[in-house]
Amino acid sequence: MAGGGRDAGRSVTSKVLAILEVFEKSRGPLSLTEICGQSGLPMSTVHRLMGELTDWGLLSRGANGRYQLGIRLWELAQNTGRQLREAARPHVQDLFSLTGETAQLAVREGHEVLYIERIYGTKRVPRASRVGGRLPMHATAVGKVLLAFGEDWVRTAYLNRELERPTAFTHANAGLLAAELDRAREQGYATTVDEMRLGACSIAVPVLHTGRVGAGLGLVLPSAQAPGMTRHLAALRGVSAKIERATAHIPLETLLGVHLSGHD
Amino acid sequence: MAGGGRDAGRSVTSKVLAILEVFEKSRGPLSLTEICGQSGLPMSTVHRLMGELTDWGLLSRGANGRYQLGIRLWELAQNTGRQLREAARPHVQDLFSLTGETAQLAVREGHEVLYIERIYGTKRVPRASRVGGRLPMHATAVGKVLLAFGEDWVRTAYLNRELERPTAFTHANAGLLAAELDRAREQGYATTVDEMRLGACSIAVPVLHTGRVGAGLGLVLPSAQAPGMTRHLAALRGVSAKIERATAHIPLETLLGVHLSGHD
């Protein structure tokens, strides 16, 4: 019966968010039916909401009737963490110029590394991530740095979880990993070799802010160059220091739209 | 009376969007009161909505209680026009490497240029825009290219508007501008000198896709170098061709979350 069998207890907002979530997971444009299927919402409801969202520009609709995220959403989102990205970008570029290797900046988001900036080297290195993408922390150099220099409770919580093994070389043993993180902390940098993607190795240093790790700055290179990786340390540290100086005046919480305190 | 004096006719979604719109316009984090003031919504309503949005991560809340756009929004938005950005980015980087000047890629959004990618040169050039930012079309080289090679109705509609004059050198006369656009079309490139920002000049070429302009590719340099700007044309054209090839397999509408047909 009309209005009676409604999905009780569900707020409108939650439905809108459910729709956005569908787009978060999928690649290309989606048809109305696909959105309904994946969100579990009735078609007429989705149809109405899509209309409102499209009018505003959060979503856009192609000639074939399929929906995709709209450019207005992208524009809006450029304001998120803009200060960090704008301050850091030229320096990440410098790091690339200095080394000629793929350079990247990442932060912790929950139990994963979130890549917020990257300059691609011309060399062929297997790509594991992209800007806006996430990876497990223990399989990447930036991730290890974020764990090693981060707060203890984060590290403890992380090591108590089941650790993924994207490759056969991933260090997934909690005890050994803990020792590796201690070493990283002493040395001031972390590395990986074939741990996330075969053929790629990486090295990273922390970017500190008021004594805490704000981000990780790293390089990705072909595994063949793993032995000589540390020759890039000077560049990494120099650039990291510059980013630290460039962001020192900005409150850490403002840098990214992230809660830094609390146990997620 | 409770529930009686409600803001009739206003959908929940529109309120959520009104809140997001507030963030679109403002710089830093906002307090609840500020959001209420700018959106015109009652405090208890905003408070409840903020709770839901924050839980999901569209917004985040700092220690001081102020709200800002959350990183999840940014992550979500990375999916917008990703194919174009990912395909184009390395090439924009190449353009920077080849020229050493600030390189940028922009598309048309309504009556403005929207910058979607940029690599900063080391030279000091007055900055007028940022990634995710907009500028009037007739005051920028990429904008002129988008007008010159775009559909006729866009151009006609644009020239019938009042044309802003960000500097004293802006070409704001519709007739002269039309002639300039014709010339740009013949020559295959457009330029500006001090037209958007004193001290900066720019040159741009179109990036075509199935015979239409998909985007504009340009360089910004100090005005002192304006006379010799055209020496970068070969690099611009070469890189543009590469981007065209790299995006040829993607339907134009999918490239960006934008409606390309219809009169905005």
Place this chain on the structure above:
DNA sequence: GATTGACTTCCGCTCAGTGGAAGAAAGGTA
């Protein structure tokens, strides 16, 4: 310890949102 301002919670009323169903397009298939 009183005043002010900013935020949070409460709660009964009511209309915006709901979703099933019927209708309209679009896309096959023969």
Place this chain on the structure above:
DNA sequence: TACCTTTCTTCCACTGAGCGGAAGTCAATC
């Protein structure tokens, strides 16, 4: 052309989610 299938769009009577005024809490400031 007619017929079926799938996908999208519109309609509408019902009702509980959202509403917002008011009262309560908290933290500065005087």
